[in-house]
Amino acid sequence: MVSRKMGIVCFILALMMALPPALFAQDTSTGSISGKVIDTATNEDMIGAVIKIDGTSLGAVCDIDGTYMILNVPAGTHTVIAMMVGYVESRQENVVVTAGNDTKVDFTISTDVIEVEEVKVKARAIKNTDEALIQERREEDAVTDAVSAEAISSTGSGDAAAAMKQVTGATVVGGKEVYVRGLGDRYMNVQLNGADLPSTSQYKRTVQMDIFPAGLLDNIVTQKTFTPDKPGSFTGGSVDIKTKSFPDKKSFSFSASSGYNTLSSFQGDFLTYDGGDSDWLGHDDGSRDIPSILSSENIFIPDNAQARNDADLAEALNSYSKSFNNVMFPHNDDSLMNQSYSMTFGNRVDIADRPFGFVGSLTYNNSYSYYDDGEYNRLKLTGHVDTKNELDTELSMKDTKASHDVVLGGLFNTAYKISDDHEIGANFMINQTGEDVARILTGTFPEADIDVLEGRYYNASVIHYNERSLKSFQLNGKHHFKGLRNSDLNWRATLANASQDEPDMRYFNYHYKDRMLNGEMVRVYSLDVNQYKSPNRYFREMDEDNVELGVDFKMPIKETGDVVKKESVAKFGAAYSTKNRDFHERRFQYKLTKINYVGDENTVFADSVFADYNVGITSDGAPYIFGTHILDSSEERASYDADQNIGAAYAMVDYFFLEKFRLITGLRFESTDMETVSADTTYAKGQIETNDILPSLNLVYELNQKYTVRGAYGRTLARPSFRELAPFPSEDFAGGYTFIGNPDLKRTVIDNFDLRFERYGEAGEIMAVSVFSKIFDNPIERVILNVNNEISYQNVDQARVHGVELEIRKNLGSFTDRLAHFKSGFNVSFVTSEVDIPDREMQVKLVSDPNASDTRKFQGQSPYIVNFDLNYENRDRGIKSTLYYNTFGERLSDASIGATPYVYEQPRHTLNYSISKSIGEHLSLKLSAKNLLDSDHKRTQEFKGKEYIVTKYSSGRSFSLGLSYKM
Numbered sequence: 001m002v003s004r005k006m007g008i009v010c011f012i013l014a015l016m017m018a019l020p021p022a023l024f025a026q027d028t029s030t031g032s033i034s035g036k037v038i039d040t041a042t043n044e045d046m047i048g049a050v051i052k053i054d055g056t057s058l059g060a061v062c063d064i065d066g067t068y069m070i071l072n073v074p075a076g077t078h079t080v081i082a083m084m085v086g087y088v089e090s091r092q093e094n095v096v097v098t099a100g101n102d103t104k105v106d107f108t109i110s111t112d113v114i115e116v117e118e119v120k121v122k123a124r125a126i127k128n129t130d131e132a133l134i135q136e137r138r139e140e141d142a143v144t145d146a147v148s149a150e151a152i153s154s155t156g157s158g159d160a161a162a163a164m165k166q167v168t169g170a171t172v173v174g175g176k177e178v179y180v181r182g183l184g185d186r187y188m189n190v191q192l193n194g195a196d197l198p199s200t201s202q203y204k205r206t207v208q209m210d211i212f213p214a215g216l217l218d219n220i221v222t223q224k225t226f227t228p229d230k231p232g233s234f235t236g237g238s239v240d241i242k243t244k245s246f247p248d249k250k251s252f253s254f255s256a257s258s259g260y261n262t263l264s265s266f267q268g269d270f271l272t273y274d275g276g277d278s279d280w281l282g283h284d285d286g287s288r289d290i291p292s293i294l295s296s297e298n299i300f301i302p303d304n305a306q307a308r309n310d311a312d313l314a315e316a317l318n319s320y321s322k323s324f325n326n327v328m329f330p331h332n333d334d335s336l337m338n339q340s341y342s343m344t345f346g347n348r349v350d351i352a353d354r355p356f357g358f359v360g361s362l363t364y365n366n367s368y369s370y371y372d373d374g375e376y377n378r379l380k381l382t383g384h385v386d387t388k389n390e391l392d393t394e395l396s397m398k399d400t401k402a403s404h405d406v407v408l409g410g411l412f413n414t415a416y417k418i419s420d421d422h423e424i425g426a427n428f429m430i431n432q433t434g435e436d437v438a439r440i441l442t443g444t445f446p447e448a449d450i451d452v453l454e455g456r457y458y459n460a461s462v463i464h465y466n467e468r469s470l471k472s473f474q475l476n477g478k479h480h481f482k483g484l485r486n487s488d489l490n491w492r493a494t495l496a497n498a499s500q501d502e503p504d505m506r507y508f509n510y511h512y513k514d515r516m517l518n519g520e521m522v523r524v525y526s527l528d529v530n531q532y533k534s535p536n537r538y539f540r541e542m543d544e545d546n547v548e549l550g551v552d553f554k555m556p557i558k559e560t561g562d563v564v565k566k567e568s569v570a571k572f573g574a575a576y577s578t579k580n581r582d583f584h585e586r587r588f589q590y591k592l593t594k595i596n597y598v599g600d601e602n603t604v605f606a607d608s609v610f611a612d613y614n615v616g617i618t619s620d621g622a623p624y625i626f627g628t629h630i631l632d633s634s635e636e637r638a639s640y641d642a643d644q645n646i647g648a649a650y651a652m653v654d655y656f657f658l659e660k661f662r663l664i665t666g667l668r669f670e671s672t673d674m675e676t677v678s679a680d681t682t683y684a685k686g687q688i689e690t691n692d693i694l695p696s697l698n699l700v701y702e703l704n705q706k707y708t709v710r711g712a713y714g715r716t717l718a719r720p721s722f723r724e725l726a727p728f729p730s731e732d733f734a735g736g737y738t739f740i741g742n743p744d745l746k747r748t749v750i751d752n753f754d755l756r757f758e759r760y761g762e763a764g765e766i767m768a769v770s771v772f773s774k775i776f777d778n779p780i781e782r783v784i785l786n787v788n789n790e791i792s793y794q795n796v797d798q799a800r801v802h803g804v805e806l807e808i809r810k811n812l813g814s815f816t817d818r819l820a821h822f823k824s825g826f827n828v829s830f831v832t833s834e835v836d837i838p839d840r841e842m843q844v845k846l847v848s849d850p851n852a853s854d855t856r857k858f859q860g861q862s863p864y865i866v867n868f869d870l871n872y873e874n875r876d877r878g879i880k881s882t883l884y885y886n887t888f889g890e891r892l893s894d895a896s897i898g899a900t901p902y903v904y905e906q907p908r909h910t911l912n913y914s915i916s917k918s919i920g921e922h923l924s925l926k927l928s929a930k931n932l933l934d935s936d937h938k939r940t941q942e943f944k945g946k947e948y949i950v951t952k953y954s955s956g957r958s959f960s961l962g963l964s965y966k967m
Contacts, residue, residue, distance in 0.1 A: 032071050089109075142230075165910075171888050177204070178209050182860065184858075191239065224770075226714030227714070249347070269332045273329075274327055314617060321616040324630065380900045412429075458509070466500065474492060502538065504538075558656070579642075580642070587634050588631065637729070640678045644675075672690045747778070755772070799836065805829045825867070862888040881913070883913050901942055
């Protein structure tokens, strides 16, 4: 099992971390050389400049501040050289290095156009700055967008999902799901350092990105066009989350911040309940587990009729009913301020005269969210559209919700250079999240009239703990073979596990009514099992293992170019991945003998229903009378196992010709074998077995050093999730639907067309315009089965998506010297989509509206997305600040029954600001303000010009102050 495998991994890492302290120190028989490199003309720091010691293999690359350090330099006199493409080489001779000391050597270099012999320098590239990623984008063989650690920090993003908002054409739904170019998780591929990850949700194919804390990230790269060396399972984008890489010198950083939210901090009415002692670590301590006497699924629980005259059965039912804790309703308490901590340490040392690097990182976030101004309504259209002037309200509720969220992340990366041409590395990452939710909805059932006529009010509450965990262990190797035409071989092996645990999710619904009794106004509480279910407790567990193996071989085939050598290559590779999921659910339902109680407005009804004296046996002897007692209402069909095996192989060429042209083309073969099997074997298996050949063609035309044009075609796939293939019903509590999978689903095939124009300016500047079109064959769309809120998924004939993207990043100092410290970024996307409505759903719509359209938008697709940021940086004063704005157009949230209007999520306007100030050489202070506009989260329906609110709530403004130390 993966738990045993992870234990072995943890043991290995513990041994590695227990290496002698001497590994953290430099060899005292040698010295070091450090310094700074700047541009003579602009005085800018030269990020990425290469420094080497003449006649040796020692060298370094300048970091984000233009600084470098070369360790373990033999004592003596040396010549030090600074080099960078497009700049005149600078040399400093007679540099004296003494043992145990650091020698400072600074350089100024100037631009020039010179013709030189080919020089190959192997160095670790810096990829956590905007400038570095833009340069990398320029050299990519596909259309890509990227977000650097620098940008993630400056915009105040707390996790990978929030950081993705900065990507052109990307939106975030529900704070977890990322949509690129209007396409959701089915059309996304999320990787960690190039390897696929298992999902942390049973309903989604890809991992939810809020589980990755920002403190662990180096950059996030989103590839938008397909190349054969990438998995074929993406259409909107393939997102590769890159974790921190090890430094070239000793490093240590620590940061701590505390935040205040205008709605949730120091909230005296914060909804909560008694949870576990380890909730602050993001996992349950076992206090929410199924009671031990009920842990066996084969245990027999008698009903009250069976136990009424049997002492043994009566005692058993009594024990089972009393074994659960009696907390079924949240209470009010005080909340605290938000907290965030992170620590990173790393070094590069020599082992057996070869460089060994490592970096470790820990992050911890503890936050609260709360609102009491929420609205929750359920509306529909009954009758013919021509005879109705407004929608009918089924449910009208006031919504109060509180959430306590903990995110804990750990990372440990190592790499060892066996020789100049061979390197191996390992990466271990664990992320843990715990979300504690308490929610109360209060209102009426206007459609039934009974609530309105009798003055009855409905109350629904939920207590929910959701624990998610993602563990990943990766091994990789990079090998260069000079004797084989300077070929490269890279390999990777990944073992990952994702789990989601929802222990003891509790639902309690009831009605209440104020009335006169014996001359006194009282409140009568009651349960109506004809309108809603009795109190329930759910226990859900999902565990998914993923193993992936991959190898890539690259061989040069031709060199072109007179001044700048361009190397054409052939590339081959293969990959294999297997996923195994186990999902298990148990449900316990309460049966209540007494359903009416009298109290007042301060009475907590659940406390009476589940009081000790009212649970289990309430009589002294036979016949035994039972009050509130438990029933096991678990269903075999709600649990399932699933497997997915994908084998892949590819061949491609990256070919330069006619000096300015680059052709990247090839084929990828993917074999898919998916299966979902219910624990109830009377249900059919959900199964997909296909073999697909996926062609790809990317053409790059480099007009000159500033202008590049890219064109691309690629065929990709979209596979259903495990749950969508499982042909049995289960309730989706968030939407109030009964979800039924479809074992006959087919995978979707998509033809993708892209055209992009890029203009590169000074360091960090870019302007890009993209046009894209996508045609879907057999797209998977939600279909409404009937008016009982039962939904499923099925393939429809075709869908189409077309869009335009514009991105601009500009240093404003080019306009006037007064703006020398400012730079700005702007991107906007316009997307249209069209999906054929399934025949079954269309037939229902036509009954109420004969003129209904037979197409609709993609779910989650926004017609426009806008991002803007304005940055100020004054390095002399140590000041950095960023103003960030994001919004999107209304997007389809839910397709409704019949002619009832669709539900749309309305635009939100997000405005964040942060400013930091360096204090001395190592400290900095940062002030952040998020969600300054406090735009409502709102979903609506529109009918005959009138807007109806489906859900609405606010999240409050947040302010934080942090202090960080960096060595």
